[in-house]
Amino acid sequence: MAEVVRFVVPAGRGKTLLVWGLSPGPTAEALQHALFAAFSRFGLLYSVRVAPNAAGAAPGFHAVVKFYSARDARRARxxxxxxxxxxxxxxxxxxxxxxxGFQQRDLVLSSSKCRDLANYYLGFNGWSQRVLLLQNLSGFDEQENSAAELPCSGRRLQYLCVVEVALSGYACQSRGVGMAEEHVSHRAELLGKVKETQKLAVQKALSNAFQKLQFVVLESGKVVVECRSSGDSELEEGVEGLLQVRDVPEEQARPGQEEDCPSDCSLGAE
Structure with a gap:
């Protein structure tokens, strides 16, 4: 049977495993890394979280392990x-x-987690990203020599980004739009805030582009890619109509990997 894997935070009973009876000897961090190594043999993990047992229970730990694939979770169990x-x-x-008791809304996957998922099913050379637009919407120049124009009360720095994701093994491209803003309260921090805002806008656009893709994983292991309809089509058309789309040099616009939350132990998101 085929299974659909989407670029959203894994939800659903079939993708989550509970591990009970962990020894109280090792630290929670050591158990977290050991469990990650043990369960990642069966598929890509979203997170591994270890916590001490509740008061009154036997001493030790328990863990929650989340997979992207319910099939991988079943094999691991x-x-x-x-x-x-x-x-x-x-x-x-x-x-x-x-x-x-109610249907949860899909949570957007961070850009670093999207990269992990794409690399796992497509390979590191199976996809590429291209920044088409990185536009300053703040109304003032971000160059260093214009920092003196910043009012003492501060300004909001805004950037709009459009990213295209292309899958080399498939005739498929997906565009995503992301917007980020930061408050600049001091002239001295303007340049640093510009880089931070640009990076965040690119990350949001990349994540948005991946939301429109999904993998259909067959029992044989073959992966089929589907391009889903986008709820941002009107926004993208508006962007293309108002702004001139241009290629941004990759070395100038590509952001670094996002830092992962240590408690998730994704070792490689969010």
């Missing part, structure tokens, strides 16, 4: 349930059964 996973006593691995 079947292989790891009642296995020691690096400790003396076996652990219990169960499928998460928490159910919300």
């Amino acid at each position: 079947e292989a790891c349930h009642r296995q020691p996973l690096g400790q003396k006593a076996p652990v219990k691995v169960l499928t998460g059964t928490r159910h919300w």
Whole structure:
């Protein structure tokens, strides 16, 4: 059977595993890395979170492991349930059964997580990104010699970005739009804020471009890419109508990798 993998934060009972019976000996950080190594053998992980057991329960830890694929999560549960996973006593691995009374809205995946997902299913050379537009909407020049024009009360620095993602093995391109703004309160911080705002706008545009793609993973492991309809089509048409789209040199506009939250232990998002 085919499974759809989307560029959103994984949700649903089939993609979350609960690990019980972790030894109290190692630190939570050590357990986090050990579990990441153990479960990542079965597929790409979104996060691994380890926490101490509640007061009154047996001493030790439990963990929540999230996969992007429900099929990978099922394989991991079947292989790891009642296995020691690096400790003396076996652990219990169960499928998460928490159910919300209302439908949750899909949470946008960060740009670094989008890169991880694309690299996993397409390979590092299977896709590319191109910044088509990086536009200053602030109403003042960001160059150093104009910093004196900044009012003492500060200004809002705004940038609009359009990014195109192209998949080399498929006849598929997706464009995303991102806007970022920062408040500049001192003239001395203007240049640093410009770079920070540009980077954030590119990251948001890249994430938005990936939201319009999804993978259909077949049982054989073959991956089919689908381009989904975009809710931002009107915005993109408006951007192209008002602003001249231009190529930005890659070395000038490409942002660095986003820093991951240590508690997620994505080792490679959000």
